[in-house]
Amino acid sequence: MPDVIPNVLTIAGSDPSGGAGIQADLKTFSALGVYGASVITALTAQNTRGVRGFTVVDPEFVADQIDAVFDDLRIDAVKIGMVANASVAMAIADRLRHYQARNVVLDPVMVAKSGDRLLQDDAIAAIRGRLVPLATVITPNLPEAAVLCGEAVPATVAEMHQTARALHRLGARAVLLKGGALDSTESPDLLFDGSDVIELPARRIATRNTHGTGCTLSAAIAALLPRYKLPEAARRAKAYLTAALAASDRLTVGSGRGPVHHFHALWTEDRGR
Numbered sequence: 283m284p285d286v287i288p289n290v291l292t293i294a295g296s297d298p299s300g301g302a303g304i305q306a307d308l309k310t311f312s313a314l315g316v317y318g319a320s321v322i323t324a325l326t327a328q329n330t331r332g333v334r335g336f337t338v339v340d341p342e343f344v345a346d347q348i349d350a351v352f353d354d355l356r357i358d359a360v361k362i363g364m365v366a367n368a369s370v371a372m373a374i375a376d377r378l379r380h381y382q383a384r385n386v387v388l389d390p391v392m393v394a395k396s397g398d399r400l401l402q403d404d405a406i407a408a409i410r411g412r413l414v415p416l417a418t419v420i421t422p423n424l425p426e427a428a429v430l431c432g433e434a435v436p437a438t439v440a441e442m443h444q445t446a447r448a449l450h451r452l453g454a455r456a457v458l459l460k461g462g463a464l465d466s467t468e469s470p471d472l473l474f475d476g477s478d479v480i481e482l483p484a485r486r487i488a489t490r491n492t493h494g495t496g497c498t499l500s501a502a503i504a505a506l507l508p509r510y511k512l513p514e515a516a517r518r519a520k521a522y523l524t525a526a527l528a529a530s531d532r533l534t535v536g537s538g539r540g541p542v543h544h545f546h547a548l549w550t551e552d553r554g555r
Contacts, residue, residue, distance in 0.1 A: 365413070
């Protein structure tokens with residue numbers, strides 16, 4: 283029997299400029315060879331320069347979307363991104379618990395790369411109490427981790443180790459703490475499963491095209507989890523993102539923080555020009 287292509291669901295907000303959110307997730311799924319389905323939690327008005335506003339989808343309709351997908355599709359992994367508010371977070375948690383969703387990757391989106399908030403204040407407690415315990419792995423950056431833990435933003439790798447342990451105590455099976463915000467020439471991430479800490483180093487890519495990096499990494503992990511154990515899925519996801527960042531200057535998208543090149547390994551017509 284041939285290898286079955288995984289079906290992976292993203293539950294997130296929409297980015298009309300195409301670099302983050304649902305659009306980035308579906309591109310990532312396609313680039314990594316899985317079938318992508320989507321549930322939209324919010325509509326944003328944004329581009330590479332910033333977020334102009336967002337409208338939250340009614341929580342009951344978010345639940346209806348999830349029901350429609352799970353009633354028909356075999357879902358092998360789920361990525362959760364922008365939840366916008368507490369009611370949406372609780373609706374997602376309720377339906378995923380009902381369907382006993384597996385391979386759940388939670389990216390606790392709070393602020394866009396432009397600095398614009400993408401989360402209402404009431405959502406933080408719901409993410410912490412309802413969604414984190416459902417997650418196979420959570421993928422916060424350093425500021426997001428500090429909000430979830432109620433601690434200061436880690437400034438060193440040693441402090442990242444402490445924060446990763448604090449995050450794990452919130453109930454996720456594993457934590458991938460992203461160190462891209464460190465003042466360093468490297469971009470280290472830490473994967474902690476409650477017993478072992480794995481450091482995932484990478485060189486820092488000199489580019490302004492960082493729009494949607496968090497969405498892309500978490501989507502890549504979700505795409506890879508049906509086929510690999512978490513440590514290997516995380517390594518491969520980070521390698522994919524690093525290569526997408528390195529190739530991002532081949533794109534000319536917007537005048538602000540452009541997107542990464544999700545299809546860097548597939549689009550060959552622009553090479554050698």
